[in-house]
């Protein structure tokens with residue numbers, strides 16, 4: 466079997482490398498940054514005794530079965546901690562718990578009939594087994610049919626507006642369906658209790674365990690080297706141009722977001738390039754991380770229905786993660802999903818911080834400057850792949866017309882949402898297909914040799 470080059474050392478690249486190597490296929494993984502993990506990486510605060518936390522918030526759900534199996538395999542299961550978490554809504558200047566069915570029934574902006582219909586929406590969504598029936602339907606149309614106008618105006622539209630930077634006319638019903646199925650799977654006792662999980666060292670613990678398992682089985686991982694181009698000759702991959710030289714290659718799997726992956730294609734792969742360009746839009750994110758000396762609310766996620774507040778939510782991860790792992794500090798993330806032309810995507814860090822803090826104080830007027838131990842701003846151009854209505858056929862496949870060239874990235878994760886659970890399952894599916902094509906390629910080469 467040949468050795469395959471995997472470009473990208475995020476969760477997808479590492480989970481794929483691990484799966485391929487278990488199937489007896491050699492792997493070399495190439496990561497541009499000095500650290501592995503991509504979006505799941507960590508950030509360090511030297512002036513807070515070297516406090517190290519996730520750059521972005523990352524929860525693991527108790528229903529993440531593929532991840533749990535992987536934790537078992539890698540000997541990480543005993544490290545997984547579980548906490549009962551709750552969710553809130555910021556509405557009309559007040560915080561409301563929305564953690565239990567009873568909370569839903571008490572939420573003030575909904576009339577009694579709307580509250581009942583919200584429950585019906587959740588139950589009906591869980592009954593849908595064939596998501597293809599939903600993918601031609603605009604999400605707002607579907608939610609209005611199930612739950613009525615009141616629930617759409619007061620609950621769903623604010624959530625959609627925040628998640629899609631305002632533009633959700635083209636979003637299919639599969640988006641909320643997927644979200645509801647994933648989150649209600651974490652509930653126990655008739656929906657009254659939600660449990661989430663975390664690893665004390667964040668997803669980085671999984672990333673490091675995968676890297677260790679790969680290298681122990683003979684795989685090679687190189688960080689601090691970017692792949693600049695895939696070389697193709699006579700319709701097959703023959704080499705790679707690295708930021709520090711050239712190497713021969715039997716095959717390359719690009720795990721990068723589609724617009725970045727396309728930049729690595731040579732002119733000989735023009736058809737592949739055109740195919741991948743059919744679906745390549747991603748939303749980016751700006752996310753302010755606050756290290757605080759006090760808690761803001763009891764909620765892991767605080768959703769916001771007030772359109773004037775720019776961020777998507779207030780995510781207080783230390784309502785999940787035990788503070789013994791954060792040197793006693795409270796961690797709050799203020800994410801905002803952004804299209805590239807969004808004002809907040811273009812602001813410099815200083816202006817963004819000033820603006821977000823004004824809005825945060827609007828929500829929590831008693832936050833004082835000395836409550837804030839540190840602030841860090843993260844920005845990513847490609848985070849959330851967009852899947853507009855009826856465009857499933859445009860999703861690029863794993864394989865291409867160039868022998869040995871594959872794409873395995875987040876744009877192909879659909880109708881599931883992009884997260885660790887979906888990425889690991891996606892990597893396993895891709896590994897199966899790659900193994901199959903490599904075997905038939907090597908069989909056909911042997912036949913030619915005979």
Ligand SMILES: Cc1cc2nc3c(=O)[nH]c(=O)nc-3n(C[C@H](O)[C@H](O)[C@H](O)COP(=O)(O)OP(=O)(O)OC[C@H]3O[C@@H](n4cnc5c(N)ncnc54)[C@H](O)[C@@H]3O)c2cc1C
Nearest residue numbers: 473475476477496497503504521523524691692883884885
């Ligand atoms: C704010 C936020 C919150 C999130 N919350 C959750 C959550 O609660 N739960 C959850 O499960 N998931 C969550 N996610 C999603 C999760 O982080 C992503 O789905 C996942 O990390 C994507 O992994 P990936 O490997 O596809 O991409 P990436 O992590 O982006 O990895 C791609 C890698 O390729 C490298 N690279 C790029 N170009 C090159 C090149 N030319 N050569 C070599 N290497 C290159 C990059 O440096 C990067 O390391 C969240 C994401 C964000 C941003």
